[in-house]
Amino acid sequence: MEVLLYTILTLCVLGVLAAVILYFVAQKFRVEEDPRIDEVEKMLPGANCGGCGFAGCRGMADALVKRDDISELFCPVGGGDCMKAIAAYLGKAAAEKQPEVATVRCGGTCEKRPRTNEYNGAKSCAVAASLYAGETGCAFGCLGLGDCVAACAFDAIHMNPETGLPEVDPDKCTACGACVKACPKMVIELRKKWPKNRAVYVSCVSKDKGAVVMKACKAGCIGCGKCEKVCAFGAITVENNLAYIDPQKCKLCRKCVNECPTGAIKLVGMDPLPKEPKAPAAPKAAPAAEKVAPAAPKAAPAAEKAVEKAAEKAAPAAEKAAPKTAPAATKEPSHES
């Protein structure tokens, strides 16, 4: 009985002693931290996506509190409202950024861009890109192995098994830029987010010459420059055989969409402009549900027809080449025994 008593007493004394020591040590070595950091962290979305450039929201909160000028810092997930609230709390001027959305600039679906070989290596775009041009004749487009999907922390980008291309859910996308960084082909771009998710953009990144593009893909930009001429706002530039629509200058007038002979300019969330009077019953895109409108297929200015013909000519040639180039492209040691 006595043993038990002494044991309990000893332990109690030890505990109190340790508590006292710990109390003084904690006082002595206390880390002074601005309590506002905790507050700001609470105001941030807590996604820890790294879209701001910091490892997590805590890092961002720390920087927001400590830096005098926070105009360079921006949380893409929380957006303008979140930044305003934080700036008001800290009494600093917030960065103002328009909302953006990730945009996949490749229209090379399985149908429009036939496969010429089979990739059999590690399932990663980064690996495939380090080895060769890809499963199709286009060396610039989407590889379709889903590095962007794996990078997304918001479940906002998914592969469409029918097209073999990733699709962004604009309502879930926070424009954190993780997919942009993950894509080895630099196919994804952060573009201005219009109301109702409207958009006009060139859905191609190929810098190949027109003839080469036509051979590899029926939906590629051939750099013909028609869109550049028709644009009234100077928003379109053609460089290295590739058109680019500046989202800051574009007014969504949609004139370029009808001009594009290959349908590389994509129109999202809007009906296309009415065609030439000859073809009033041009197929209209199902309004909001189907987001990507079929771009100008039938109503044909002469040039467009010529291009189509060229595409037809190119097609059999590509087929002929197909069995020749069938071997899968990977650099690998064989497993034969």
Added chain:
Amino acid sequence: MKTFPMGGVHPSENKLSSAKPIEVLPLPEVVNIPLAQHIGAPAVAKVAKGDKVLTGQLIAEAGSFMSANIHAPISGTVTAVDMVANGQGLRQMMITIKREGDEWAEGIDRSETLVKECSLSAQEIIAKIKEAGIVGMGGATFPTHVKLSIPAGKKAECVIINGVECEPYLTSDHRTMLEHGEELVVGVTILMKAVGVDKAYIGIENNKPDAIAHLSKIAAQYKGIEVVPLKVRYPQGGEKQLIAAVTGRQVPPPPALPIDVGAVVCNASTTFAVYQAVQKGMPLIQRVVTITGKNLKEPKNLLTRMGTPVSALIAAAGGLPENAGKVINGGPMMGRAMVNLDSPVTKGCSGITVMSEQDARRREASQCIKCAKCVSACPMGLEPYFLSKMTQKKNWDELEARMITSCIECGCCQSTCPAYLPLLDWVRLGKQTVMGRIRARAAAAPKK
């Protein structure tokens, strides 16, 4: 029998064409010559569209010290200097020449006579090699004149000729050693003179007893040249593995080079090219290419002009078989699968391997069970399973600390993996990224 100390595998050799004498491939009608077919800066084109060129004429000049000259492999008209798809489907700058006859530039001796004496100084020899645009023909395509220019403060002790040809299927070096043995050994004496040493070893694996016997007989007539038979083991043809096998010396990890242990290694075909360049004035415009594969009608060794489309070689070997699944530029271990058979033969292309669909297909990968077979197979003493995992996690600092830059991409890890994991795919990506980071850091660092 000698071999390297660590790791390695022994894949089935499949040297189908080892008994086939070298044949001359008919001249191609059109050639495409890439400006970058060596390690270092691409060459700078010296010709433009419409120019007439002669066989052996300089058409592109080395872009820097670490670069190599390129000569016209056929005579004719330059029809384009433009971007053309290479074997990987990527566009790169190439000079296209359409053939008209076969007229050679002056000063090239095409006779078979053996010229043994070489009265040139070391500097003159290296200048001739540089002029001829010779690069390592085993596959790494390192400019030979750079290798022979010993940096100040370092000293070469021996020349090692790489006649190992450890890659399965390939036999181009083997045939060169058998059919051009005399010239090759003269080439060795020239290399010895160029780097100022009196000892040379010719390393040959003992699955080529005929080459060992042939070269030993010739080498006996010269002083200081020794043929070293080696135990068959892949990747013995790797520079560092060969040095370890022959001399027992271990090259320290990068940035150390073979010269740090006093060795200068040169491939057998390259040595023959050196002989031709120095003694005959012949630039590097042709090479022996093995065209091989189990289902190919006639595996062959073809003396091919640079820039010849790969499809021409396949046609010469009886055409692509029905069940062809993969065409590889190189051998099955280190080679690169091709998506474009119209792409040209380059200086580093020692063979074309055609594999059947069944042989070529990788098996479904499962989970790593940490059996460490890859670790014991790695000839560089790395941990491939770990490097592969860290690449997937993008942990570049860890990869750098674990010496990923030492990887020689031999593929032993992947070929032994019982889970069929694509280890090398990942490790190669990690190595590329880490090397890019090291270069970026060096460029950003203030110059001293």
